[in-house]
Amino acid sequence: MRRRLIQSTLAVVLVVIAVFGISLVIVETRTISSSAQERVDLEALRLASIVDSRLLSSEEVTEDILRGQVTQDRYAVVRMPGQRPIEVGDRPTGEVIRSKAARGDQGETVVVEEPRSTVTEEVGRTLLIIALVALLAVIAAVLLAIRQANRLASPLTDLAETAERLGSGDPRPRHKRYGVPELDRVADVLDASAERIGRMLTAERRLAADASHQLRTPLTALSMRLEEITLTDDLDTVKEEANVALTQVERLTDVVERLLTNSRDPRNGSAVTFDLDEVIQQQIAEWRPAYRSAGRAIVSSGKRHLHAVGTPGAVAQVLAALIENSLMHGGGTVALRTRVTGNQAVVEVTDEGPGVPADLGARIFERTISGRNSTGIGLAVARDLAEADGGRLELLQTSPAVFGLFLSRTPPAKKQPEDEPTVR
Structure with missing residues (x-):
């Protein structure tokens, strides 16, 4: 050129x-x-x-x-x-x-x-x-032509390098401009594309990390049920464990669908009114063998027959993350307490361990933040799941650690289509 x-x-x-x-x-x-x-x-x-x-x-x-x-x-x-x-x-x-x-x-x-x-x-x-x-x-004229050629060719070379970096998987925008409107427009488009590709790659990495974390617990529970089946000759026990395994497979399918849905639109929830006790008892039943193996106990208390609004599968995943967090980082008995505050149903998860270190209290829900050698994404994923259904997850107390899951008790009002007349 x-x-x-x-x-x-x-x-x-x-x-x-x-x-x-x-x-x-x-x-x-x-x-x-x-x-x-x-x-x-x-x-x-x-x-x-x-x-x-x-x-x-x-x-x-x-x-x-x-x-x-x-x-x-x-x-x-x-x-x-x-x-x-x-x-x-x-x-x-x-x-x-x-x-x-x-x-x-x-x-x-x-x-x-x-x-x-x-x-x-x-x-x-x-x-x-x-x-x-x-x-x-x-x-x-030659000197001016060389200067002008360098002014035009160098930016094109830079833009070609930027496009090549995008193609090789490096989506960092350069934010470099050249004083030529047409070339600056191309640079703007490439930077915008780089930012979009970066967000897409981040979302893909996040999906992979979330999937590996959220699928680990259901798969572990499923493998435990299958081991129980292989170790018993009692037909009734086999049927019971198989039914529980099928239930866990359904939950595993729900987790996968939930992950895929959140990867497309984190706010796309399917909130319904459900019995909170059923989800809590289900989690206690699934986690009791793991706690028994660790010499610890898991119990529930508080107000019964509470109904909350949300996605049962997502609420179960949030509780599973809190229970697993207490199993790995806490100590003693883990208690799930339910209560009502205002128009919200609250599930508190606490244990008798040392609690959350003071330097991690404000950052406990950030990704890659962990008090021990763990992935550090469990609580972050749990908070995202709670917020996707209109709830929230908070650290209510650091020592001993008390996490609170807040869920609405009132179904959200359905939006009426703009072109549909209101019937009085």
């Missing part, structure tokens, strides 16, 4: 120089020739007036007197009536510029000649000046 820009600019300059340069040379040549002819004619008139004045004064007109009046390199012939012609200077050879015969009042005539070589030399000097100016113009 640089070469094409330089070549095109140079071609334009050369065409301009050729058109105007040739015209200028023709005009200057004619001007110089006309000026030389005028100078010779004026010289002849001047000599004629000098001869006239001396003749009127009855003074002698000689070659010595006229020699000082004739310009160097010129030849003059003075013819007076009754006298021989007076020649001043050396007669030029070759082409000459001859003046018209200047006639005086006393009948004398004066003819002045000048070698045309003087005109040729002056024309040559003029052509040399024009050529130097043209050369300077070409050099300036």
Whole structure:
């Protein structure tokens, strides 16, 4: 591109120089020739007036007197009536510029000649000046073309590198502008694309992390049920455990669907009114074997037969994250207490452990924040799930740790379509 820009600019300059340069040379040549002819004619008139004045004064007109009046390199012939012609200077050879015969009042005539070589030399000097100016113009045009080419080509190279980085998976926007509106527009589009790709990649990574975290617990519980089936020969126990396993498979399917839905639109919930006790007892039943293996207990207390608004599967995942967090980081008995505050149903999850460190209290719901060697995304995912259904998850107390899940008890009002008339 640089070469094409330089070549095109140079071609334009050369065409301009050729058109105007040739015209200028023709005009200057004619001007110089006309000026030389005028100078010779004026010289002849001047000599004629000098001869006239001396003749009127009855003074002698000689070659010595006229020699000082004739310009160097010129030849003059003075013819007076009754006298021989007076020649001043050396007669030029070759082409000459001859003046018209200047006639005086006393009948004398004066003819002045000048070698045309003087005109040729002056024309040559003029052509040399024009050529130097043209050369300077070409050099300036090349330099400007190189500068302009660099100004245009360098941004294009940068934009190509940016596009290549986007294609290779590096979505960082460069926020670099070049002062050229068209190129800046392309840069704006690439930066916007980079930001969109970055958000998409972040969402994909987040989905993968959430999936690995949220699927781990149901899969672990399912594997425990399957192990119970393989270790027993009692048909009734096998049926019971199989039914529980099927229920957990359904929950696992619900988790996958929920993850996919949240990856497309985190606010796209399917909130319904459900029995909160059923979800709590379901979680206690699933987690009791794990707590029993750890020598700990999990219990529930508080107000019964509460109904809340939300997605049962999402609420179960939130409680599972809190229960698992207490199993990994807490101690003693884990208690799930239900209560009512205002128009909200609250599920509190607490244990008898040391609680949340003071330096983590304000950041406990941030991703990658963990008090031990864990993923650090469980509580962050739990808060996202609670907020997706219009609820909220908070750390109510740090020592011992008390987490509160707040759920609305009033179903959300359905929005009436704008084009549907209101029936009174």
